[in-house]
Amino acid sequence: MTHHVIIGAGEAGLRAAAALRDAGERHVTLVGGEHMPSYDRPALSKPDGETGLFHRPIAVDLARLEVVLGRTAKGIDRETKAVILTTGERLAYDRLLLATGARPRRLACDPAGHALMLRTLGDAEAIYGKADAGGSAILVGAGLIGLELAAELTRRGMTVRVLEAGPRALGRGVPAEIADVIVSRHRRSGVTFDFDVRIERVEHKSVVLADGARIEADLVVAAVGIEPEVGLAVSAGLACANGIEVNSRLVTSDPSIFAAGDCAVIDHPRYGRTRFETWRNACDQGAHAAKAMLGEAASFETLPWFWSDHFDLGLQAVGLHDPLRRSARRDLADGGWLRFELDENHVLQAAAGIGPGTSVSRDIRLAEKLIERGAFCAPEALADPGLGLKSLLKVAA
Ligand SMILES: Cc1cc2nc3c(=O)[nH]c(=O)nc-3n(C[C@H](O)[C@H](O)[C@H](O)COP(=O)(O)OP(=O)(O)OC[C@H]3O[C@@H](n4cnc5c(N)ncnc54)[C@H](O)[C@@H]3O)c2cc1C
Missing domain, CATH: 3.50.50.60 (FAD/NAD(P)-binding domain)
Known part of the structure; x- marks a missing residue:
């Protein structure tokens, strides 16, 4: 046995x-x-x-x-x-x-652990326990989890400021054009962003920047990766x-x-x-x-897929994003859009979509099938919203 x-x-x-x-x-x-x-x-x-x-x-x-x-x-x-x-x-x-x-990765500049982090249920209870309406929060890190949390703390009535070390939000794995849409949505709800920020240290209820500026906040959360x-x-x-x-x-x-x-x-x-x-x-x-x-010898070949929610917007992505690839954009009727990435032979490699709620799910699922099949896709066809992705899939079958 x-x-x-x-x-x-x-x-x-x-x-x-x-x-x-x-x-x-x-x-x-x-x-x-x-x-x-x-x-x-x-x-x-x-x-x-x-x-x-x-x-x-x-x-x-x-x-x-x-x-x-x-x-x-x-x-x-x-x-x-x-x-x-x-x-x-x-x-x-x-x-x-x-x-x-x-x-969660710890901030090297916070040896005393003043910044909270989010990984476990206990972490979430600690953060939301301090998320009082009318209060202020600093989110260190403009990655997916940091921004989801920024949206939730805003929804709870906090004033949220995001401090990011890099030049833009969602620098890892999300195309820049889609990251821009997400940042704009956050800004519309009052979230503010500072990019290229160096943090000197985190203290109780404040963050001190490398230029000496001190930013006070009721809650400081670090979301800088895992x-x-x-x-x-x-x-x-x-x-x-x-x-x-x-x-x-x-x-x-x-x-x-x-x-x-x-x-x-x-x-x-x-x-x-x-x-x-x-x-x-x-x-x-x-x-x-x-x-x-159990002894079965197959390789794990599944494509990576993820989703992330920001206020009323839903992001979904399949495959691994590479900013150097050729891309095609398809606009959708509900204001959402899809971004496809092709290799030099026009074989689909990755796709990402942003739109209200889960509106891009079906298209991302179809894009996943196209990638799995190694489908050749003309960029003009991918960009044409009148041409269903299902029809491209039939051609690829
Ligand atoms: C706040 C948050 C939001 C997220 N949102 C999304 C999302 O929208 N979309 C998405 O695709 N992904 C999301 N993720 C990522 C996703 O949740 C993780 O990729 C996934 O849960 C990983 O699962 P896992 O089983 O590998 O690890 P975990 O869920 O981390 O489970 C590992 C478990 O192992 C236990 N453990 C570790 N060491 C030991 C030990 N020595 N003995 C006993 N137990 C041990 C840990 O306590 C833990 O419970 C999110 C993650 C977080 C934290």
Whole structure:
């Protein structure tokens, strides 16, 4: 009888556990360091507009799984194949999955930790607990999570100022034209932005800039990216470099140990060494890791996809953005638009869309299919809103 142990009860860990159980495995143990039952992380920065609720459980049925919450794995004994918990308990495994996720990157200029950060339910409770209407907030970092939080704090009646070290918002992974639309939407609701800002230090309720200026705020939040949670893997001697290194089947440098989700840097057949930091990747890699743990040998080839919400606007993107590629723009009837990226042979490589709510979903799904099929697309056809993407898909079939 095979013992499967999974460390990390986030999206990747849960999906893997459920997939193993659904495949008929009887000994699946899921260990999660957080005390609370597993919850949907993206909802933390986009609470329900009506109720304000940001605690939404992950939609995975935990029946017939052994779930150990609130206990942290502190070591892996690869000789005897056992995971050691902080309680001293040892869990024997035949196959082990590391789905340890990531932690927010700390601001080097904030050793005292005055700036709050957002990763866990506890972090969200701390931030929203201080988000009083009429108060002021500084968001350090104009990435997706920082800007989603800026929108939510504005919705709660705070005055929000965003400080960004780079020359523009959403510098990683989002085309500049789409980032501009998102920034304009924020500005319309009163969010202000400072770019190319150097922060000297963060103090209690203030930020001091390199030029000596002091900005007071009731709440300071840093959202400057994440770092993969690799401590366990490093101490076990597994190969790690910006994540736990896995091959295209999600196997680490130890054939009995797998990794998936935010913590894993995968040898992706299309993109080479890449670590994805998105919800769907965690779900898909979790399910894929389960298959790999059962001995199935397929490569993980799924395209990266993510969404992000800003006030009434929804962004969705598929594939990896490269600003140097040729692009085509398609305007949609509701004011939204799509941006396609093609390689030198006019093969579609990536697409992103911005529009009201989830209005771009269907087109992004079709773009994903076109990319998967390696479809040749004339830029004029992509730009023509009268020509359905479905018809391009038929040509590509
Ligand atoms: C505020 C916020 C908003 C987001 N919004 C979006 C979005 O709109 N769209 C999108 O695509 N993505 C979004 N993401 C990213 C997405 O949530 C993550 O990519 C995804 O949740 C990663 O899942 P994971 O299972 O790999 O890691 P995690 O969800 O981080 O789970 C890892 C778990 O492992 C546990 N753990 C770590 N080490 C140990 C140990 N030694 N022992 C026991 N347990 C351990 C951790 O406590 C954690 O619970 C958002 C993330 C955040 C924080």
